[in-house]
Amino acid sequence: MLEREPMPRDIMCGLDAAPRLPGAMRRETRQAVALARRFNDLVVRPGALELDRRKHEEPDYLPWDFVHQANRWGFYTMFIPRLFGGQGYNMPALSYLVEELASACTAMSNLIGVHYLGVATLCSSWNMRLMNKIMRETAEGERAGKPCLISLAITEPGAGTDVEEVELVARANVTCQARKVPGGFVVNGRKIFISNGHLSTWHMLICYEDLSHPETSTIMLAIRNGMEGFSFGRQERKMGQKGCPASELIFEDCFVPDENVCFRAADAGRLKGSVEHVTMQLIDAVVSTSRAGVAGFGTGVARGAYEEALGFASETEVGGKLLINHEWAQCILAEMYKNVAVARLTYIETNHANGMYGMFKALQWKPLFYYLKYMPRVVIDRVLAPLMGLPAMTGLFRKIMFDWQKESDYQCTSGWGSLAKFTATDAGVKNSQLALELMGRAGLRHDRGAEKHLRDSKLLQIYEGTNQLNRLNVFKCFIGRSVPEARVFED
Amino acid sequence: MRSLMDAELKMLDEMALDFAARELKEKKEERDRYPYAPFFSDVLARALAVGFFSITLPEELEGGAKGAWALSLVLEDICRTDASLAGVIFTNTLAQELIMAAGDTASLAAAGANGVTREALIAFPSFDNPVENLGLRAERSGDGAFALTGSIEYVVLGGVAARALLPAVMPGREGYSFFLVDLAGRGVEVGEPVLSLGLHSCPAADIELDGAAGNLVGEEGSGAKYFDDCADRMSIASAAMSTGIMKGCFDEALEYAGQRFQGGREIVNWSEVRRILAEMAVGVTVADSLLTQACSSAEGDEPGWRMAARAAALHIQEMACDVTTDGIQLLGGNGYMEDYGQEKRFRDAKQVQALLGLVPVRKLDYISRLIEGESAY
Secondary structure (H helix, E strand, O other): OOOOOOOHHHHOHHHHHHHHOOOHHHHHHHHHHHHHHHHHHHHHHHHHHHHHHHHHHOOOOOOHHHHHHHHHOOOOOOOOOHHHOOOOOOOHHHHHHHHHHHHHOHHHHHHHHHHHHHHHHHHHOOOHHHHHHHHHHHHHHHHHOOOOEEEEEOOEOOEOHHHHOHHHHOOOOOOOEEEEEOOEEEEEEEEEEEEOHHHEEEEEEEEEOOOOOHHHOEEEEEEEOOOOOEEEEEEOOEOOOOOOOEEEEEEEEEEEEHHHEEEEHHHHHHOOOOHHHHHHHHHHHHHHHHHHHHHHHHHHHHHHHHHHHHHHHHHOEEOOEEHHHOHHHHHHHHHHHHHHHHHHHHHHHHHHHHHHHOOOOOOOOHHHHHHHHHOOHHHHHHHHHHHOOOHHHHHHHHHHHHHOOOHHHHHHHHHHHHHHHHHHHHHHHHHHHHHHHHHOHHHHEHHHOHHHHHHHHHHHOOOOOOHHHHHHHHHHHHHHHHOOOOOOOOO | OHHHOOHHHHHHHHHHHHHHHHHHOOOHHHHOOOOOOOOOHHHHHHHHHOOOOOOOOOHHHOOOOOOHHHHHHHHHHHHOOOHHHHHHHHHHHHHHHHHHHOOOHHHHHOOOOOOOHHHHOEEEOOOOOHHHOOOEEEEEEEOOEEEEEEEEEEEEOOOOOOEEEEEEEOOOOOOOEEEEEEOOOOOEEEEEEOOEOOOOOOOEEEEEEEEEEEEEEOOOOOHHHHHHHHHHHHHHHHHHHHHHHHHHHHHHHHHHHOOOEEOOEEHHHOHHHHHHHHHHHHHHHHHHHHHHHHHHHHHOOOOOHHHHHHHHHHHHHHHHHHHHHHHHHHOHHHHOEOOOOHHHHHHHHHHHHOOOOOHHHHHHHHHHHHHOOOOOO
16 A cells, blocks of 8 residues: 555655654754844844845945855854864754745845855765865865855856756757866866855866767866866846856866866766766755755745735734734735745755655764764864775765665655745745735835845746756656656657 | 727827837846936936827827827837836826816926926826825915925835825825925925835835925815726726736747757747746736726726726736746746846836735725625626
C-alpha cells in the first residue's frame, strides 16, 4: 500500500525527520530569528525605504554601508559550517532568517540571503579545497571588516530558464565559454542579472567548454575580483528589490587557473552517473536548497504586506469605524495570514526533505552535527582544515553525495524545492496585491511601504527558475514518474 | 470597441493613436523617472493644444463637447503606450465634471483660455472617494468667501496645476462641499511630489492649508451628490485606462514570445506560454467588449448603465492587474527591467485600480445600490 502515489517519503518528510533532528537546531533557529528581528529594528526598517528611494534617484548606487553592517553582525558567516571557519548555524534556519528580513525589506534580505546561493553552489561541487579556501576568506573578511561575499553567475543574455535544466540547456543559446589551455581555462562571454554581483568578491561562474554541447560540458569556476579579463558591466534598472544590485559580469579572455575549477562535468567519469546525470544532480542540489531560501523571501514579503495592511486597518476609519472591525476586512486579513502560513509550511517541509535526502543530510546527522558544533575551533582549524586540501576528501564527499543519492531522493528534494518556491512567491505577490487593494491611496505611496512589497515580490516569481519552470519540475519529480507515457520538456 | 464607432469617434481614435506614437513612444523610461528626471511639460502643452484637457467640456467653454465614449477612447489609446498622460487627463476631467455637475461653469471658463497648461489643469484627489479623505475644514470668512484649514493627502497634479478642487467639511453641516483653491495663494503649502507605485508622470502631492481662500463650488454639503453623479461615468474612463494598459501589455508579450528562444525554439511555441498568452488575450477581448458596452450604454443613457459602468470598472481593473502580472512573467527577467514596458504597465495597472476609492468599499457600495433597488441590467 505504501508503494502507491503519493509516496510516504514525499508526504511525510517532516514526520520522518522530526525524531532525527538534533535538538540544538531548534535553539539555533530561535536564535537566528531573534537576531534577525533585532537587526530589522535597528538596521533594516530604519533604512529600507531610504535605500529604495535612493536607488530610484541614483540607479548606480551600491549599498556598501548596509553590507558592512551585515558583515559586522556576522550574517555572512552565520551559515558557513565551522569546518570552513563559519559560525555553523544549521542551513534550514536560513529560511526563517530570510523570512524575517524580507518581511521588512526583500532587497536587504537578498543582500544577505543571495550570498548563501553562492555558498550553496560552491558546496554543491563538494570541492573541499576550494570550499575551505573561499569560505575561510569570507570568515577572515568578517574579522577584518572587509565583506567577502560570494555570488552565483549563471544567467546569460540569451538563456535564463534554460540553464537550470540539463534537458533545456542542451538546446539553449548559451555563449559564455571556458576554453581549455595549458594550466587552466580562458573564459569569454557575459553573465547578466547576477544578484549581488558588484558587491561580491568571489563569483561561482557556470559556463560551458563546448557551446554546441553545453549539457555535457558544464564547468563551475571560482572567479575572484581582480582577475585579468574579468570586469563588471552595468547594474540593471529593476522594478523592485532595487537595493540589491543585479549585475552584468563580463569575461574577455579571462584566464582561470586549474586550481580554480570547482567542478568539471568532463571529470565526472569517476562517478557512477552519466555526465548529464551528475550535472543535473549538481543543479538540483543547489536549487533544492536555494529555492527553500527563495520561499523564505516569498513568505517574508507576503508577511510584510500583511503586516502593512494590518497596521493600516488598525488605524484607519472607513464608514465611521475602524477598518479592522469590518467583517470583510477581517476575512481579507485572515486570507493573507493563511497565505503566509501555507508559504512557510512549504519551505519547512522542503528543508526537512533536504535534511532527510539531500544536501543537509550529512550535516544534520547527530554525531557529525554535535562534533562540528562543539569541537574546539583550534582543533578544527589546525587538524581538520588542512585535510580539506587533500583530493581524497573531495573524492569521498562526491562519492557520498552523488553516487549514494538515489533517484527518489532528489525527486523528493527537488520537487519540494520547486513546490515551495512557486507557492511562497505566488503568495508574496498575492498578499502584496491584497494589501494595496485594502489600503487604496495609502498603499500607493512609497513612504508607506506597501507598494515596495508589490514591486519587490514580483521578481521572486521569476528568478531561481520561473514559476512555470518550477511547476514543470514538480510535474517531473512528483507526477510524471508514475505515468509511463509522460514526457517533460518535449512539448 | 472600434467596430461600433461612428466616423467622428474614428477620427478621434486615429488622432489619439497618432499623438501617442509621436509624443509618448520615445523616452518612456526617462519620463517615468520623475520626480528624479524633468517633468514632461512639453508633452502636456501639446496635449492641451490638441484638446485632450477639454474633451468633455461644452462648446461654450471651447471644449470638445464629447461624452464618455470619446474620453474613454483617448484614454485607452494613450494608455497603450504610456498611462501617465492618461492619469493627468483623467484627474483633470474628473475635476471638470464635478464642477459642471455643480453647475459652476463660470469657474471653468477662466481655465485654459490662454493656452497655459498649468492654468488649464485642476488638481484633485482622484484616488479617493472624497469621503475617505476629509482632512480639510472650511469656515466662512465673509462676503461669501471661505477659509480652508487642515491637510489633505495625495492631491493628484497638486504640484503641477494652478488650482485644486478640494473636499472640505463645514462645521455644523452634514456631508462635505467642494472648493476651488488657488494653489499659489496665501496659506497654501504644496508638498514635494509623492513617490508612488505607478503613473510617475502624473504626480500627487500632500497639501497643507492654513486659512487659504476657497471658492465654494455648487451648494454647501452637496459634494457627495456631485461625486456620485460623476463617478459612474468616470468609472468607465478608469476602465478604459486599464483596457489600454492591457492591450499594450499583450502586444508586447506576443511580440517578445515570437522573438525569444528557449530550449531551442521561440517561446511562443511552448504550450504553457501559449496558454498564458491565451488567458491574456481573453482578458483583453472581454475588457474591450465590456468597455464598448459600457460606453454605448452611457451614451444612450440606457437603463442600468450606471451600475454596468461600475461593475465593468471593477472587473476590468482586476483583470488588468492579472494580465500585467503575466505580461512580466512572459518576458522573464527582461520583463522586470525598466528597459522593457511591462514592469511599468504592472505598476500602472495597480495604480489605476485605486482610482475613485478603495476597491472593497467600491464593491460594497455597488451591492448596496443593488439591494436598494437600482437596476443592474
